[in-house]
Amino acid sequence: MNALLKSVTIVNGNTTDLHLKKRDILIKNGVIEAIENQIEPTGKIKVIDIKNLHVSLGWFDSGVSFGEPGYEERETIENGLQTAAKSGFTDVVLNTSSHPTPDSASDIVYLKNAGKDQLTTLHPLGNLTVGGEGEVLAELYDMKNAGALGFYDYKHSLANANMLKIALQYAQNFDGMVFSFPLDKSISGKGIVNEGITSTKLGLKGIPALAEELQIARDLFVLEYTGGKLFIPTISTAKSVKLIADAKKKGLQVTCSVAAHNLVITDSALEDFDTHYKVLPPLRTSADIKALQKGVANGTIDLVTTDHTPLNVELKHVEFDNADFGTIGLESTFGMLNELFNVEETIAILTKGRSIFGMEEPLLEVGQKANLSLFTVNDTYEFSKDHIFSSSKNSIAIGKQMKGKVVGAIANNQLVLNA
Template sequence: MKILLKNSKVLDKNSPFHQQDVDVLIEDGEIKEIAKKISKQADKVFDNCLLLPGLCDLNAHFTEPGTEHRETLFSGTRSAAFSGFTDVCVLPNTEPVIESKSDVGFIKNGSANGVRLHPIGAISEGCKGENLTEILDLENAGAVAFSDGLNPIYNTELLLKALQYVQKFDGLIINHPKDIHLSQFAQMHEGKVSTILGMNGEPSISEVISIKRDLDILSYAGGRLHFSQISTAEGVELIRKAKKDGLEVTCDVAIHQLLFTDANLTDYDTNYKVDPPFRSEKDRKALIKGVQTGVVDAIVSAHNPQDPESKDLEFDLSSAGICSLPTFISNLLQLSSSIDLEILIDKVSNSPRNILKLDTVVIDQGNKAQMAIVSTDTEWVFNSSVNPSRSINSPQYNQSLKGKCLAVINGEELIINP
């Protein structure tokens, strides 16, 4: 198949055509030619688009096996392609947990819709924080990192052993930093808004003391540690100092943490209930500054689909999570009013791959075509007619959004979005 991309702007800092308006010819999955003007016939033509390297997500929950009514690997990859992703890391919190070679193989074999799936192996059996899994077997089977996913690693001895163990193959440990006791009954961020609403809040120190503890263990044990979904100004500062001190630490932030705060919860809309909770405007601004200055290494979808039985409840009984993949590219473009778009694209393409030690994707002649074709001006409504996910737990459902991924190309696969 021949695909011609005309009058399109390349946004890929590793490409010699970065920031240039060019025509791109792709044939049988390979970038054959990039020039100012290409006058050749093609099977499919896209015009006046933004060309991005295929995006890479470090944090998505696809819930298969176990709760396929929320999401399957197929609907999950379709949702990822809908926002321009070609690589997605899948959390281990499935039923059963991703803790064996066959579990890893099942996730990898679920790659579809132009999206390659990368299993994150569980650190502890059943993600319960007690006994280490067979980490070496999981790594040999293809696990790209090790984490208990949605569950924080509360067991200090387990974290210490895991950090020491993965050094045998330069592996990566990922932790969701929060104190299980301080967050046990929390429904939102602890602050003025939680007091007004009369809801139990999770204080910022829940995250802060967890990050402090983990950094001390990292300093003692060595290894590579990644903090997933940081949410506090104090957390950003702690990681900044740790990097300055030479620790091998990285972190990411969920895209919705850059858009919303605890003030959005005043209507008790359960679609704004997430973990970690939306925090104050001060925290949101600190996270944005962390992205701008390089303290925050990646932006993730933190896609966590829920069924109506888990969301259409009183706020304190509902489950945390946002169906965030379908709206990701629109939200990323929205953030470009606060953060340079070139920085944003790096945080969802090159930087996540560097953290995982995956091959860099470069838009250049002779390379495999792996890219997202984006229209920055297209307006669309996120509703049932276009939603690729099996879930609708998003505060942006039935809302009009601007910016859309028209298609993804991954080798010989062309996935055109509705």
Template sequence: MNYLIRNVTILDPDGPWHLRQTNLYIRDGKITDPGKAPGSVKEWDLNGAYCSPGWVDIGAHSGDPGFEHREDFSTLADAALAGGFTGLACFPNTAPVTHSKPGILYMLRQSDRLPVDIYPTGAISMDCAGTDITEMMDMHAAGAVAFTDGKQPVQHAGLMMRALQYVRAFDGLIINRPMDLAIAPHGEMHEGYTSTSLGLTGIPALAEELIVQRDLDLLAYTGSRLLLHTISSARSVELIRQAKSRGLNAMASVAAHNLYFTDEDLAGFDSNLKLAPPLRSADDRKALLEALLVGTIDLVSSNHTPLEEEAKKLEFPYAKSGALGLETTFSALNTARPAPEKLAEILAIRPRKALNLAVPHIEEGAAANLTFFDPEREWVYTGKDIRSKSRNSPFVGRTLQGKVLGTYHKGELRKNP
């Protein structure tokens, strides 16, 4: 099917049509001169809304293999496209863990049949157990875009150092969620006034900040590339700012939920707000939003963690941590009110640069890989908007600002209602 997209504003910072308001003609999956569109072509008028290269998320959990009751690749792709993401760098916390070449190849085979691109990450340690290092060179050759133990923070400093040294050989990227599990092994939420008033065990920000500092010191020693994934505290922001000022090749991401909620939102004991990292104070949230706008934080992650009802509909201390995120990441990010071109930079350009992926620029003759969005449009996120197989979203019933209108990728136009 061919399409004429009318009255769209292009956001492609390094592309030739950046900030141009124009019509886009997509013929046989490629961007073509709109003057060549026949009169019978299917049209979609965006009334000045925006179009950028398709977005990429780093850190979604796929559910396949091993947890298909939570999410399969089909529902993951549907949720991703509804949220504007045409590419996903999925974490390796599957069963079996994606810690070898066959696991990487399995993920890539799934990508071939899906309407989104799956970019597999390989585990740093066997079974994400934090003990024995994996064959990262083999996984890199097979197509792994980065290496991480995903939701399992790397605890052993020696393992982390060796991983950083290992990937230097091919300019690879190590991703780690900073958390010292020994500081708060039974923590349930951010340690502060709210945790005390609710009688819940706290997770001090120190547990994160110790590992941020450790990993930055190891990065300085090894000269490698590091993404500190889903930082959550103001002190972590400051440590990363200092590291960048020293010229370290450090990047940071923030979970979309931490841009929207704070620990005070847990007053109702909503288990869908039991997250990793935990929601922190209003001051921490403010620091995260500001850091994103000035570039200290590079990326926003959906932290998409589908979980079955049996894991979430429990008393708060017994519920697992994690929430859906793909469909609401853009709206949560939009809370910071970045300029539209900054949105495209954060969601489309920086993730690809971090993963050494080519940016699909919007220009004549290029394959169309596009996300359409309106930062000003308000909408109510309801249960009907959930495309995931799981239902654990804390955003249900909330009025959000900033809506994804649709995507075009792999020859398919998907429009959101």
């Protein structure tokens, strides 16, 4: 793949000499060959000359779900990775949400093979327990050797604290990352939205903030006892932020993420009973949102994830109580974050996190393989179904104002452009 990016603004906080400078970038055979003030195209080359085009290191998402295997009608791995590329993401971590779930080395090999030869690189997770049932530890070491980045029973919390203890102790032998979803089911019960004024007014069963915070507190106590590496995906409350901040001050190896929609949408959006807003963890209060935003800004929250969860239309077009949890998010996350933060903060959020999982960090330098996201920063628009690339259309962002548009991505010697 040969391309010449003309007069692009480089957003790269890692190098002060190029940061926010306009340059031409020449890419040959997928490698950055030159970064200069002016480069003239020669030979057969794709020239990309778009007004106000910006470029950064390729974006990273720590938690996406596709459908394959088992739910291909929701999203195949191929279409999911193409959606990620069109949304600017060059690396994505795949949740264990398929059927069957991946709990062996052969399952990890299958997923990696299904995702090969794509612009966006797929990094699968393996189940923490067999079948995600929380009873028997899965083949963690074998899955790690096969390429699993970590171990996660997707959206299922571990009721058995001893299972978490054993997993953390065992995984230390091979530097494994253990995921623990923050929800105490004995507290949340049959709740479907945040417990509070809105749930009471609408007559919907609530999930107390306590259900998340109690689970996190327990998990952090276990981590302090065992050591090891713990990742807490998609936190959603103010006290969760404080619990994790305190644990980090103690020196515990704990990292966490927040879903992009939990940073911008409150539970007041539920008043129309729109099932697009039914997500897990649930949408919380404005006070929670402020604490989450502050946690992202000060680094307590390590990652912002799209929490991309495609679902069949019939799983959402039902009564609110019966609808499944989840929203797609790959296509809308950049526009959401860029509306909330300035462009430098937004790109810092989207490009960080690979090192948490032991992945190699790309570099925006001459001689390095091109791993780049292309975007504009000032275009404003209302997000609609026309902006969705996914097979499923269950987006919480429909009707929301966005700032900035993704133009495409370059990685693995491939180029994808939306324009």
